Amino acid sequence: MSHPVDSDVSAVRTYIAQHRAAFLDDLAAWLRIPSVSAQPDHAPDVRRSADWLAAALKEAGFPTVEVWQTSGAPAVFAEWLSEDPQAPTVLVYGHHDVQPAAREDGWDSDPFDPVVRENRLYARGAADDKGQVFFHTLGVRAHLAAGGRTSPAVNLKLIVEGEEESGSPNFRTLVEAHADRLAADAVIVSDTGMWSEDTPTVCTGMRGLAECEIQLYGPDQDIHSGSFGGAVPNPATVAARLVAALHDEHARVAVPGFYDGIVELTDRERELLAELPFDEQQWLRTAKSHATHGEAGYTTLERIWARPTAEVNGIGGGYQGAGSKTIIPSSAVVKLSFRLVAGQDLQHTEKVVRAWAAEQVPAGIRHEITFSAGTRPCLTPLDHPALQSVARAMGRAFGQPVRYTREGGSGPAADLQDVLGAPVLFLGISVPSDGWHAPNEKVELDLLFKGVETTAYLWGDLAENWLRAP
Missing domain, CATH: 3.40.630.10 (Zn peptidases)
Incomplete structure (x- = not known):
């Protein structure tokens, strides 16, 4: 039976x-x-x-x-x-x-x-x-x-x-x-x-998700880079500096207050993740990528599952056509997304990112930052x-x-x-x-x-x- x-x-x-x-x-x-x-x-x-x-x-x-x-x-x-x-x-x-x-x-x-x-x-x-x-x-x-x-x-x-x-x-x-x-x-x-x-x-x-778009405005129109370059701020350069300031040398998010309140991995959780049959090279092939990268002190699985991130989803500004056009562009844009882990709050994340962006933008550049509806972890x-x-x-x-x-x-x-x-x-x-x-x-x-x-x-x-x- x-x-x-x-x-x-x-x-x-x-x-x-x-x-x-x-x-x-x-x-x-x-x-x-x-x-x-x-x-x-x-x-x-x-x-x-x-x-x-x-x-x-x-x-x-x-x-x-x-x-x-x-x-x-x-x-x-x-x-x-x-x-x-x-x-x-x-x-x-x-x-x-x-x-x-x-x-x-x-x-x-x-x-x-x-x-x-x-x-x-x-x-x-x-x-x-x-x-x-x-x-x-x-x-x-x-x-x-x-x-x-x-x-x-x-x-x-x-x-x-x-x-x-x-x-x-x-x-x-x-x-x-x-x-x-x-x-x-x-x-x-x-x-x-x-x-x-x-x-x-x-x-x-x-993980949760917060997304924002940062618009940067400099001259009221595109202007000649020979006549004015080196003497007025360039919004495309500011966009590049903004992106470069997003992480420190250890790939940690450099926004002050970003990590406030997060729930850290327990030793048991790290043990369980380490037991999974993870083939990093196979994972890279699935990711269509050629090397791993991320916050120091954490494995690849820990980075993508249990650590918060900041990613540049898009950056643009200035002339994009064939050949050259010697201008200082009037505007530039940066699109960012932040993956959040347990313990992080959407409103707090928005607050600290806004404060960080304001610190990065020099005089002569006006910026507008817009957040989309977020998702909690x-x-x-x-x-x-x-x-x-x-x-x-x-x-x-x-x-x-x-x-x-x-x-x-x-x-x-x-x-x-x-x-x-x-x-x-x-x-x-x-x-x-x-x-x-x-x-x-x-x-x-x-x-x-x-x-x-x-x-x-x-x-x-x-x-x-x-x-x-x-």
Whole structure:
């Protein structure tokens, strides 16, 4: 007689196999909608994407499905309550908008015409984030079928926004307005990845993001560099000096106060990161780069996951055409982004960057600094019981122990944590080679269905272990 756990796994995998083809057909239909939130021309497509998802969630069995309008793109909310009055409430977060994409960017096929090659599904949004949102629809159905249930073991909610790829400018306002509907004991973010196909991992945190643009103005118009050069300040030179002053000789961010309050890595966390099978040369090939660089005293993984950064995203000013044009330009611009870690505050970061920039700009140069809507960092303690449920569920799906990582990118998860007062957990199956934001974005189909399987186990594990959680 088989062990109960084995029969549960068998039932889940059988159900998934029976519904695999229909699931992929549906996902492909969603991927064909070019829901690019950053391009105004695609605003109707983003709305169409929300409506499509709402219909799909109803078809999956969610009794409550609503499209929530914002001053920007719409979000989708769904809810399926458990019959167990003691059940914990879990909110799943994802997004249905995607990055811009065009065939001429270097795609081997139309980015919005999904195609399967070598057991990989290629399309914009396949991994980031439509594929990882959609696996929850089949996962909850497999959970019900395997357990002979008519409702989930947890009170299951989904919030799928439409502006993540545009910085989520309206998301916090949306969460605050619907905080009672979104209330949860834990938040699951399925907009993340894992280490590799062979090493399943659970992410424990994401960095935050602050972005700014610094405009520099000198002469009222471009002027002759022979008649005036050397006697008036040049905004392009000031832009270069500004960029050069951003870091010290140890690649530390040189903005005074920038590191205030950060949560340092523990010795245990550094040990766990060091255990990962990290091949730096392979990582460099994935990064399309030729050498590592960064803050002294930290490994590459520590730099991209647990340390804050300042990056120059763009710098410009003056004549850019062929040949020469001997001018002092009237203006220049610098675009900066700052990745933040747990303990850093967006308002404090903006304050210290503004003060730093003002110190760098000489007399005769006027500057304007504009910050975009920011994203807060978040971090889940390794010993959190709900995190352990995620690790166990993923371990069952993959048939091996799960390790822990962090995520170098950013998302609005911390807004959910702040407003709802719930811990944020990460569940994703994407791997670095999936090419988020790049040409030929794809998702590994075997991993996509491991994500389905993980969620099928997760809701029962959370329900069973929640009462033992402190």
